Amino acid sequence: MIQLIGIIRLWPVALLIIAFMGGSFIVMVIRESYNEKQAKTGEDMNRLKEMLKEVVPDLENYVPAYGIWELEKYYGNCAQTYFWYYAIAFNDDRIHVIKLQNVKKRLEPEGSFVVEKSQVGMVNGGMHSNWMSLYDKEGREIMTLIVARENLKDDKDHPVNIIQEEAAAAFEELVAKWTEDINRENNVKSTGIYGAMDKN
Numbered sequence: 001m002i003q004l005i006g007i008i009r010l011w012p013v014a015l016l017i018i019a020f021m022g023g024s025f026i027v028m029v030i031r032e033s034y035n036e037k038q039a040k041t042g043e044d045m046n047r048l049k050e051m052l053k054e055v056v057p058d059l060e061n062y063v064p065a066y067g068i069w070e071l072e073k074y075y076g077n078c079a080q081t082y083f084w085y086y087a088i089a090f091n092d093d094r095i096h097v098i099k100l101q102n103v104k105k106r107l108e109p110e111g112s113f114v115v116e117k118s119q120v121g122m123v124n125g126g127m128h129s130n131w132m133s134l135y136d137k138e139g140r141e142i143m144t145l146i147v148a149r150e151n152l153k154d155d156k157d158h159p160v161n162i163i164q165e166e167a168a169a170a171f172e173e174l175v176a177k178w179t180e181d182i183n184r185e186n187n188v189k190s191t192g193i194y195g196a197m198d199k200n
Helices: 002-041 043-055 165-186
Strands: 063-075 078-090 094-103 106-116 120-124 131-136 141-146 188-190 197-199
Touching: 043 063, 043 078, 043 094, 043 106, 063 165, 078 106, 078 141, 078 165, 120 165, 120 188, 131 165, 165 188
Parallel strands: none
Antiparallel strands: 063 078, 063 141, 078 094, 094 106, 120 131, 131 141, 188 197
C-alpha cells in the first residue's frame, strides 16, 4: 500500500518529465525544419559568395564552398572546443581561402590567402573523404577543414544554414586527387587521422 501511494505521488512528476522531453523534441524538430528551409533559400551561401568575389574575380572558374573545422582539446578534466570557419573557392590547381570570424553568430571576413597545389608538401585526407589537412614543404600545417553537405544553425558555434551537395561532392574529388598527386610526389602517406602523417 505504501509503495502504491509512493507511485501515485511520483506519477505527476513523471508526466511532467515526459511532457518536457516531448516538448523539447518537438521544438528541436521545428527548429531543424526551419533551418533546412532557410538553407534552401541560399541566403547564407550567397553572402559568402559575395565575399569570395572580392578576392576571386573569376569565381565562375572555381567551386565556392563553406568550410569549418572543430577541434576539441583537453586541459586536465576540462575540454575546450575550437572552431575555424572558411569561405573557399577551389579548382584542381589552387584554393582561395577567406578566414571567417564568428561575431555574435554572424560570420565576418578577417583575411584571405591562396593555397597553390604546387606549394603543398603533404595532404592528409583520402578517398571518399570530405576533410583534409594541408601542410607546406617543411611539414607545417597550413589549414584543416571539412566541407559538409549540410550545415545548420544548431547553436551559437554553428552560425550558418548552408546545404551544398554539389560543392561537397566536388571537394571530395579534390581531396582524393590532391592526396594522391601531392603525397606521391613528396613520398608521404595519408593516415586519414588528423595530425598524423606517415613518411615512407
